[in-house]
Amino acid sequence: MHTDADAVIFVQREWDGWRTAEVRLSDLQDIHWLRPSGAPRPLAHGYISCASVTAGNIPHDCERTPGPHRLLVCVLKKHSSPSAYAEIARRADEQRTMVSNARTTTPATV
Numbered sequence: 001m002h003t004d005a006d007a008v009i010f011v012q013r014e015w016d017g018w019r020t021a022e023v024r025l026s027d028l029q030d031i032h033w034l035r036p037s038g039a040p041r042p043l044a045h046g047y048i049s050c051a052s053v054t055a056g057n058i059p060h061d062c063e064r065t066p067g068p069h070r071l072l073v074c075v076l077k078k079h080s081s082p083s084a085y086a087e088i089a090r091r092a093d094e095q096r097t098m099v100s101n102a103r104t105t106t107p108a109t110v
Helices: 082-104
Strands: 008-011 021-024 029-034 043-049 070-075
Touching: 008 070, 029 082, 043 082
Parallel strands: none
Antiparallel strands: 008 021, 029 043, 043 070
16 A cells, blocks of 8 residues: 555755655655745755665765765655645644744753
């Protein structure tokens, strides 16, 4: 059975880059909103292992340092299925809420 975690998503290193790679949604970790320089709005980002790429190519250097490498990638809504992107957005919103709550609940120092 095909679950959302098994969904294939397209990722890229730069929000405006042309090289994409395919990974499983379950391989995308630490999903968050980030507004890169020049981007029109915050976009979904997360981290993948270069070993989790199932197809495609995103720039990074596995020759100079042994892998696998943890890569920051961008996920664009237009390159994702509606259900996969809804899950990505939910997880990014959840991360934003956790960070916001952590800032407001930090104990004051005396």
